[in-house]
Amino acid sequence: MPKKTIKIVVEGGNVKPGPPLGPTLSQFKLNVGEVVKKINDVTAQFKGMTVPVTLDIDVDTKEYEISVGIPTTSSLLLKKANAQQPSGDPAHKKIGDISLEDAIDVAITKKPSLTTKTLKSAVKSILGTARQIGLTVNKKDPKEIIDEIDQGKYEDILSKYEEKWTKV
Structure with a gap:
């Protein structure tokens, strides 16, 4: 057959x-x-x-x-931001704002197709994409949020989602 x-x-x-x-x-x-x-x-x-x-x-x-399959990271982020398409000039034209929790949710959704091992590194990857398409996160440049994650600022929020991450 x-x-x-x-x-x-x-x-x-x-x-x-x-x-x-x-x-x-x-x-x-x-x-x-x-x-x-x-x-x-x-x-x-x-x-x-x-x-x-x-x-x-x-x-x-x-x-x-x-x-x-799983939609693209950009599609998931655009939906979270209620935006239609990525910014043509992400450095100067922002198209929307998402919360850190939105980025974490996208990371968990994308886990099967990501090569990262930890939730923290997956979220940082998602934040990089958010920056590339012209989104801000908690009204900040996603690069700032990445730096703050590296400084340990969001450990409490990330730990709340850790169990969900390991179940995917």
Whole structure:
């Protein structure tokens, strides 16, 4: 039973049956409307964000399995800041502000795809991305927050999330 894998990047909860997905699914004789509805259902929690999706199709039986990846760090941060897109000039134009807890939440969400071992280093990585796309954290430049983390200023906040980090 040959299997075919299709990898696509979609907007969560907003997949359309048109090209390029529709024709691709049609060639495997799948019900395009049904597959699109299922993809929209499983990606609904990521509405408005770009999310990777993998379709594993059994060519003989026409059965398929949908796997949803984790949205990009930028997408998660933009959603937390209620911003539409990154700043074209992050050094001079800020597009929003998030809390340190928001950054910690994004780090925990992204843990499976991060190479860091500790919550502290994961949060610092997320803060770096926040800085690159033009976000402030607690109304400060994320670099300042990184320096303060290195000085031990947020140990109490980080320790509150440590258990959640280890369970992911």
